[in-house]
Amino acid sequence: MSTDEFDLTVPELTADDLLVLEDPRFGPESVAVVTGAASGIGRATAVALAANGLTVVGGDVDEKGLDETAALAADVGADGEVVPVPTDLTDDADVESMVEAAAAEGELRYVANIAGIQHIASIPDFPVETYDLLLDVMLRAPFLVAKHAMAHIRETSDSAEQSSAGGRKSSTSGDGVGAIANMSSVHGHYATTDKVAYITAKHGLNGLTRSIAAEGEGSLRGFSVSVGYVLTPLMVDQIEDTARERGITEREVVEDVMLGQARTKEMMTPAEVANLFVFGFSSHASHLNGGDLLFDGGFTTTYE
Template structure:
């Protein structure tokens, strides 16, 4: 029997992002999961970022959602209200390629209470081999997925240290592509390998109470993933169904795509006191991609 949250390939092969429900969300007892504690979530307008913002609100945290997509940020707030979740939510339209915008959203988060948690989730994808990769796309992708997490951490660390006990965590969205490389995703792979270094650097400087960790997953059915499936199909000259079944799930032992909620729950656990020894490490939930082979 399959888990209700898992996403499998139907006979008519129709890919749709799963609907988020309150029952999907992990809720933990934690002394710091209160309205006084603030979590900043980037990429909060859709996909994993949206699910993470909702999951943290379900745990009673004050959530500041950052994204360039104002309508998507509103949708996230609508979900939190619809589910009647205890955590307050503050959407802030943010261009992560602008240092001024990052400064503003970090300061806004700190004004809401004790900024303890940062989830750097915002991402993008572009499919091309190295020889043909447009440098403007490389610059944009690495700005959003590597420079922005670095700068957000730089600005947030002082606020976390200023809390009464200096306890908090900065979590970075990584990927199986932070562990290995495949063809035609060189900028994404570069950024995700860089995230590993940033995560370890945060842990090295966090003095134990300010933790850094990353989350690595395989393929998650998000709007970004639907677009990536189409791009990969075009790049390789195969059908979208072949991309999913042979390219994406072919190496995995778990033949199901993850849902955004399942990934969001990893951030909830990683931020909690249950994960106090998760520091500089990576939560690898990939269905066996990186540890098994034919």
């Protein structure tokens, strides 16, 4: 490979990539909602949580992608399953139905708000309708998912004698323990040009995370995950487009434009991000409440 070539192959997710933890609440009776589950980080997170034995309700507008995620969970030998629930996050009724479908599967304890989109333009040129769409998907929808899910997570404290759907019953019922996690970003910590909607949404998610923690009474936690650039199919397209537009190599796009500030000169994989959600949901992270898991290779904390 020459110095100008760059390997943009998205790694295939395997069982060896996934963090699997022993946790008393990681079993099929415990349910997690994952939005954006049809691809990228959302897909990896849904599969990782299923690998930890959870029942995962995957929400996305991409029905075919959801089915592929469910198949991938089976392919890696996950003890849990991914249940596809096609969901338009801009439709309030769809969002509520997704949460209710999750609650019908067992004890809803965990939520991973991951779905996101991107648009690049300066503030004067940024289309208002696109701004509204990004905020609807990445900030309003996470609030709405939390609004509906929090009641179900709290209800586990009253369900010690109740069996969940399909006759499953949790040995840990009665504790009301759960967590809602939001996919933030290095752009939730600072701002760059031409990403106003994305940056606004990620900063807002940090506030939502802290609000969940403030109202969670200790047992229902809120946390966020912030990373830099992740090697997903969408990111590959962005790299290739940027290289053409700027007349530079793909390596220069990644190492100079994207990772210029970072000390770790490689992008994360979706599985590496998914493992942060697994850890954050586990009992090992019981003191992670209102905080942020910042894994960015030094992007936001170092400079030259």
